[in-house]
Every structure is written in structure tokens, then in C-alpha cells.
Amino acid sequence: MTLRIYIPCDAAAVSVGADEVADAIRTEISKRKLDATIVRNGTRGMLWLEPLVEIEEAGKRIGFGPIGIEDVPSLFETAAHPKALGDIAEIPYFKSQQRVTFARCGITDPLSVHDYEKLGGLAGLKKAIALTSADIVKMVTDSGLRGRGGAGFPTGIKWNTVAGTTAAQKYIVCNADEGDSGTFADRMLMEGDPFLLIEGMAIAGLAVGATKGFIYIRSEYPHAFAQMNRAIEIAYTKKILGANVLGSGKTFDLETRLGAGAYICGEETSLLESLEGRRGQVRAKPPLPALQGLFGKPTVINNVLSFAAVPTILAEGSAYYQEFGIGRSRGTMPIQLAGNIKQGGLIERAFGFSLKEIIEVYGGGTYTGRPVRAVQVGGPLGAYWPTHLFDTPFGYEEFAAKGGMIGHGGIVVFDDSVDLARQARFAMEFCAIESCGKCTPCRIGSTRGMETIDKIIKGEDVANNIELVRDLSEVMRDGSLCALGGLTPMPVLSALDHFPEDFTPAHQAAAE
Amino acid sequence: MSQLPRKPTQKTEAGAYDLELVREIAASMKGLDGPLIPILHALNDRFGYVDDTAIPVVANVLNLSRAEVHGVVSFYHDFRHEPAKRHVLKICRAEACQSMGAEKLFAEVAAALGDSAQVTLEPVYCLGNCALSPSAMIDGKLYGRVSKEKALAEVRK
Ligand SMILES: Cc1cc2nc3c(=O)[nH]c(=O)nc-3n(C[C@H](O)[C@H](O)[C@H](O)COP(=O)(O)O)c2cc1C
Ligand code: SF4
Ligand code: FES
Numbered sequence: 058m059t060l061r062i063y064i065p066c067d068a069a070a071v072s073v074g075a076d077e078v079a080d081a082i083r084t085e086i087s088k089r090k091l092d093a094t095i096v097r098n099g100t101r102g103m104l105w106l107e108p109l110v111e112i113e114e115a116g117k118r119i120g121f122g123p124i125g126i127e128d129v130p131s132l133f134e135t136a137a138h139p140k141a142l143g144d145i146a147e148i149p150y151f152k153s154q155q156r157v158t159f160a161r162c163g164i165t166d167p168l169s170v171h172d173y174e175k176l177g178g179l180a181g182l183k184k185a186i187a188l189t190s191a192d193i194v195k196m197v198t199d200s201g202l203r204g205r206g207g208a209g210f211p212t213g214i215k216w217n218t219v220a221g222t223t224a225a226q227k228y229i230v231c232n233a234d235e236g237d238s239g240t241f242a243d244r245m246l247m248e249g250d251p252f253l254l255i256e257g258m259a260i261a262g263l264a265v266g267a268t269k270g271f272i273y274i275r276s277e278y279p280h281a282f283a284q285m286n287r288a289i290e291i292a293y294t295k296k297i298l299g300a301n302v303l304g305s306g307k308t309f310d311l312e313t314r315l316g317a318g319a320y321i322c323g324e325e326t327s328l329l330e331s332l333e334g335r336r337g338q339v340r341a342k343p344p345l346p347a348l349q350g351l352f353g354k355p356t357v358i359n360n361v362l363s364f365a366a367v368p369t370i371l372a373e374g375s376a377y378y379q380e381f382g383i384g385r386s387r388g389t390m391p392i393q394l395a396g397n398i399k400q401g402g403l404i405e406r407a408f409g410f411s412l413k414e415i416i417e418v419y420g421g422g423t424y425t426g427r428p429v430r431a432v433q434v435g436g437p438l439g440a441y442w443p444t445h446l447f448d449t450p451f452g453y454e455e456f457a458a459k460g461g462m463i464g465h466g467g468i469v470v471f472d473d474s475v476d477l478a479r480q481a482r483f484a485m486e487f488c489a490i491e492s493c494g495k496c497t498p499c500r501i502g503s504t505r506g507m508e509t510i511d512k513i514i515k516g517e518d519v520a521n522n523i524e525l526v527r528d529l530s531e532v533m534r535d536g537s538l539c540a541l542g543g544l545t546p547m548p549v550l551s552a553l554d555h556f557p558e559d560f561t562p563a564h565q566a567a568a569e
Numbered sequence: 570m571s572q573l574p575r576k577p578t579q580k581t582e583a584g585a586y587d588l589e590l591v592r593e594i595a596a597s598m599k600g601l602d603g604p605l606i607p608i609l610h611a612l613n614d615r616f617g618y619v620d621d622t623a624i625p626v627v628a629n630v631l632n633l634s635r636a637e638v639h640g641v642v643s644f645y646h647d648f649r650h651e652p653a654k655r656h657v658l659k660i661c662r663a664e665a666c667q668s669m670g671a672e673k674l675f676a677e678v679a680a681a682l683g684d685s686a687q688v689t690l691e692p693v694y695c696l697g698n699c700a701l702s703p704s705a706m707i708d709g710k711l712y713g714r715v716s717k718e719k720a721l722a723e724v725r726k
């Protein structure tokens with residue numbers, strides 16, 4: 058029996074040496090003349106264990122991690138390895154998850170259609186081919202799936218609008234701009250299970266009558282871009298894409314496009330402008346992209362994770378998906394636990410868990426070992442949360458009720474050395490750097506906000522300047538065309554509301 | 570089908586901007602839907618930056634005004650206006666990396682590099698490696714758990 062050894066090809070694993078480990082293992086295999094093969098799987102998402110090597114033994118995959126090249130020779134000795142983790146599927150961090158979207162990620166060879174189908178891939182697309190367009194849309198609507206890109210708009214309703222239009226050309230666009238700090242689920246999925254995204258987009262094409270799709274991937278993700286291109290090429294050869302999708306007689310073509318380093322291009326209308334070859338300036342709505350989107354044609358635009366949830370919904374039924382979750386937050390959410398955390402990674406669970414559980418049970422506390430003081434949830438436009446709100450159940454409405462948002466599911470942990478006045482300043486600075494320039498409150502207000510917080514940090518006229526920041530925030534919230542200007546006040550005001558002590562002259566003097 | 574895979578930044582000598590090649594690249598990609606940004610990426614990759622002299626050539630091939638092309642080049646952070654130095658070191662300074670000391674890392678690396686003739690140091694806002702912060706990208710390769718020593722060793726190799 059050929060020994061199978063798994064070493065992730067995921068960019069995060071590679072960033073801490075997975076390629077070098079793979080090379081060292083290859084050398085060791087030939088040195089020892091072993092009958093062994095290396096599989097570059099995606100990551101399981103237990104990123105603190107990367108590079109995580111798995112060796113298949115008697116149907117089990119035994120994990121070792123984190124592995125450096127110096128640990129490689131001993132992997133092949135009989136004695137117990139100091140970095141052995143046992144059966145990887147039994148590790149509580151992994152086992153306790155509800156992996157629906159990420160069911161295959163980390164397990165299979167991401168570019169093997171054989172692996173993909175063996176573990177349930179293409180069942181959703183096959184089902185969709187047998188259904189009418191209206192039935193597909195109904196299944197997605199009934200599943201309760203809401204957009205995972207941040208705004209949480211019901212996916213089925215969006216698809217229904219596009220399905221209801223008549224046009225010679227319609228488009229499916231995938232938003233893989235993933236610009237939020239603290240998020241990497243889109244990247245992990247594109248690198249670890251790219252056919253799932255392709256399948257989800259092809260189903261969307263069938264559902265609304267679109268024959269062409271684009272995936273807009275940020276340029277900070279060269280690995281994901283290359284992997285998606287390889288997967289698309291393979292999907293064409295296997296007739297998953299092209300003029301006759303799985304023999305259905307239906308066409309679906311798919312191409313990738315690379316972003317060019319602009320956070321605002323994650324906003325859907327700015328993304329469409331960019332795809333068309335223009336400056337990424339936000340369009341006023343209406344018209345909705347669903348009616349007049351890419352090149353003026355009816356367009357479905359969804360996040361990677363939204364599309365990636367769809368094959369399961371088709372294959373297992375909307376009830377299966379809908380049964381996960383709480384309230385109006387149905388299904389599972391891939392949480393990305395990041396920042397100052399001991400055990401960072403991807404955790405997919407049904408909505409309804411608490412931040413406390415994620416940070417303490419999964420995360421194991423901060424990386425630095427100091428107490429947790431704040432977390433920012435939902436990217437740079439999301440709120441800073443104090444520890445006394447960590448019991449809030451994870452859901453769209455539940456988070457909104459506490460002045461926050463779940464966004465794309467990123468959780469960034471900070472220890473007690475964080476200075477929330479500086480974080481608030483950064484929120485304004487980021488808005489100033491990334492503003493598309495179309496509206497004054499966003500373009501000018503953010504710079505003014507940054508200058509005013511600088512004064513607070515210096516202890517100048519603090520009470521009045523705090524009032525000024527609050528006024529500016531209100532103007533930005535009410536007078537911005539899109540959520541970059543409109544939501545930048547969220548991190549700023551949450552910092553002010555929950556951590557007022559950081560905005561006092563005494564605190565700032567102590568921080569000097 | 571798919572756009573050309575992106576190569577890590579390649580350097581050419583300043584002034585070696587071959588406008589015939591620009592025309593060739595632009596013409597070969599003209600058939601794409603929304604060809605301008607893919608073309609600019611191709612130029613940026615091939616020459617290391619987008620020279621002003623390329624703008625009228627691209628505009629001509631795509632039947633756009635120079636102002637339109639110029640507007641696009643200047644909007645996006647990726648398109649350089651001059652060649653980068655031998656190494657490009659991008660250090661993430663977004664929130665997750667901040668929580669692990671990225672601001673200090675950036676400042677220390679900047680101080681150590683001074684006005685290095687070899688290294689272009691730039692901030693970047695998230696590399697999608699936020700569970701292994703702080704992160705950096707060096708000549709197109711991603712690094713996690715980066716220290717000042719590690720970053721400097723890589724660019725001095
Ligand atoms: C400033 C800004 C940045 C955004 N960035 C992203 C992004 O990187 N990825 C994403 O999917 N959605 C992003 N969005 C949300 C999109 O505008 C849009 O709601 C989303 O693509 C719709 O897909 P969904 O319904 O599947 O979430 C952003 C919005 C704003 C205002
Ligand atoms: S809020 Fe800012 S980013 Fe959004 S449209 Fe206005 S200027 Fe552009
Ligand atoms: S915040 Fe630095 S890699 Fe995401």
C-alpha cells in the first residue's frame with residue numbers, strides 16, 4: 058500500500074513553511090526508498106498547527122504539527138513523535154464543528170474532481186439540472202440563506218429578481234475581494250475546495266438563466282487566484298463548465314479577474330465598475346445590480362461563501378440547511394478567529410454560539426497570554442466589543458441589537474495592551490485611505506475625524522473634541538452613499554461607548 | 570479563457586519601456602470582457618510599473634481617452650508609477666496584524682531599511698493570513714508570524 062502523506066497547499070500553511078516541509082518530506086521519501094505519495098490538501102483551518110502534516114494509517118489520518126523541516130526525519134521513525142496529535146478528525150476543535158460549506162476543505166486534494174465527487178461534490182448541480190429555474194430559486198429562498206459578504210441580504214430574493222428579468226445576457230459575479238481584516242474564509246475555500254465555488258456559481262447560472270460568470274479576486278491573494286484558474290481549467294475538461302454543463306445542454310462559462318488593491322472594490326457596484334475597467338467608484342442605487350449590473354445587464358453578485366453554501370442546499374434540501382441556526386440567521390457561519398489568539402483559524406458552526414465560547418474554548422485565550430480586552434467583529438467597519446457582551450448569540454439581528462454586525466464573520470482579538478483611541482483613529486484613517494472619493498462626508502469627514510482623534514490622544518480640549526467626533530460620525534453615517542463612509546462610525550462609536558477610559562488625558566499620558 | 574496568471578513583480582531597468590510590446594500585450598488582451606485592468610496588470614507585471622508613455626498606447630488600442638486610462642491607473646494602489654526596487658516588502662498594517670504588534674514591526678523595519686536602494690517597503694491592508702499575524706508579502710511570497718529579523722533576513726538574502 059502506498060503511504061499517503063498530506064501537507065496543505067493553503068497560503069497560510071505555506072506562509073509558515075509548508076512548501077519547505079513538503080520538499081523535505083519528498084527528499085526523505087526518496088532517501089528511505091519509501092512507497093509514499095504526497096497530497097497537497099487544503100487546510101483544515103486549525104492554523105496554529107500549520108504546517109500540519111497528516112500521515113494515513115489504517116484508514117485514519119494521524120496529524121503532526123506544527124512541523125518544521127527539522128522535525129521531518131523523525132516523522133518516519135517508529136518512536137512516538139513529540140508533535141503527534143493523534144487522529145486528526147478527533148481533535149475537539151475540528152470535531153465539534155458543523156462543517157457544511159467547509160466539509161471537504163482540508164480533507165481532499167482540492168484539484169481532484171474524483172475526490173470532490175467522492176465526498177458529495179456535484180450532487181447539487183446534478184439536482185439543479187433536473188429542476189426548473191423557479192424551483193432552484195425557491196430552494197435557495199426556503200433555505201433562509203443570507204449573503205455572507207456582510208450585508209446579509211436574502212440570497213433567494215436576489216436571485217428571484219434576476220430570474221424575473223428578460224435579457225439576452227445575464228451575469229453571475231462572485232465577490233472574492235475579501236478585504237476585511239480578520240477574514241480569510243473565501244481564500245481558504247478557493248484554495249481548499251475550488252470546485253464548490255464553481256458548482257455554486259453554475260447553479261446560480263441555471264437558476265437565473267445566466268450563461269457567464271466572473272470571479273473577482275483581490276490581488277493580495279495570488280495563491281487563490283492561481284488555484285481558481287487551475288480549477289476552472291480542469292472544470293472545463295470535465296465538462297462541469299462550458300457549452301454543455303454535465304450534459305444538460307446548458308452553457309456556463311467562468312473567468313477570473315484580479316482586483317488591483319482597492320478595498321472599496323469589495324462594495325458590489327464598485328466591483329462591477331472595476332470589472333468593466335473603470336475606477337472603482339460606487340454607483341448610486343437604484344438601479345439595482347440585479348436589474349442593471351455588469352455591462353448594464355441583470356447580474357447576481359454574491360460572496361464566495363454564499364455561492365459555496367448553495368450546492369449543499371440543492372443536494373441535501375433547503376430544510377437541511379434551514380434547520381441550523383437561530384432566529385433569522387439560518388445555516389452555518391464560517392467564523393474566522395484571528396489576531397492576538399493562541400489557536401486561530403476557521404470554525405464553522407450553526408449560528409447562535411457566543412463570542413465567549415469561540416474565544417475561550419476554541420481560541421484558548423490570547424497568543425501573548427495576557428487577558429482579552431476587546432474584539433472587533435465584522436472587519437474594519439465592525440464594532441469593538443467589550444468582554445461583558447461576549448455572551449451575545451452570534452446572529453445578524455442579535456449583533457445589530459447590540460450596535461455591532463457580524464459582517465463576513467471575522468473576529469479579531471486584542472489583549473489588554475490595546476488602546477481603543479488609537480483603534481478608533483485607525484478606523485478613520487482606513488476610511489480616508491480607501492474612500493472612493495465620491496461623497497464629502499466619507500472623503501473629508503474621515504480625515505477630519507482622524508485629526509480630531511489625534512487631538513484627543515494629545516489631550517487637547519478632550520470633551521469638545523469627543524463631541525466633534527460624535528457629530529462627524531453622525532454626518533458620515535447619514536450622508537454617505539455606501540457603507541464605507543456609512544459604517545466607519547461603528548468601530549469609532551463602539552470604542553467611545555465601551556472604552557471611554559481610553560479617551561481620557563490620564564490614560565493617554567500613561568500610555569506615553 | 571482565464572486571464573494570464575500573475576507573476577511576482579518582475580523588474581526591468583528604468584527607461585526600458587518597450588511601447589511596441591505594450592501595444593502587443595494590449596492587443597492580445599483586447600478581446601476580454603473589461604480588458605483595461607487585466608492589461609494594466611500585465612504591464613505592471615512585465616515591466617514592474619505602468620509608465621506614463623504606455624497610457625496613450627493602451628488608450629489607442631482600447632479606443633478610450635487618455636484621461637480615462639490615466640484615471641484608472643491612478644485609482645488603484647497596485648499600479649506603480651515608477652519601478653520598484655529589487656525587493657518589494659509589504660507589511661500588513663490592518664487590525665488583526667495590529668493586535669500582534671504590526672505598527673511597531675513596520676516602524677522598526679522602516680528604520681532598519683532607512684532609504685535602502687534595494688528594498689521598497691509598503692503597507693498593505695490584510696493579506697488574508699490574520700490567524701498567523703503579523704503577516705508580510707515579500708516579492709509575491711506570503712509570510713506569517715513575521716518578526717523584524719525574519720523580514721530583514723528575507724530581503725537581504
Ligand atoms: C466598503 C465595502 C466593502 C465590501 N467588501 C466586500 C467583500 O470584500 N466581499 C464581499 O463579499 N462583500 C463585500 N461587501 C458587500 C457587497 O457590497 C455586497 O453586499 C455583497 O457582495 C453581496 O453578496 P452577498 O449577498 O452574497 O453577501 C462590501 C461592502 C462595502 C460597503
Ligand atoms: S461612502 Fe465613501 S467609499 Fe462609499 S461612495 Fe461615498 S465616498 Fe465612496
Ligand atoms: S490583518 Fe494582516 S493579514 Fe489580515
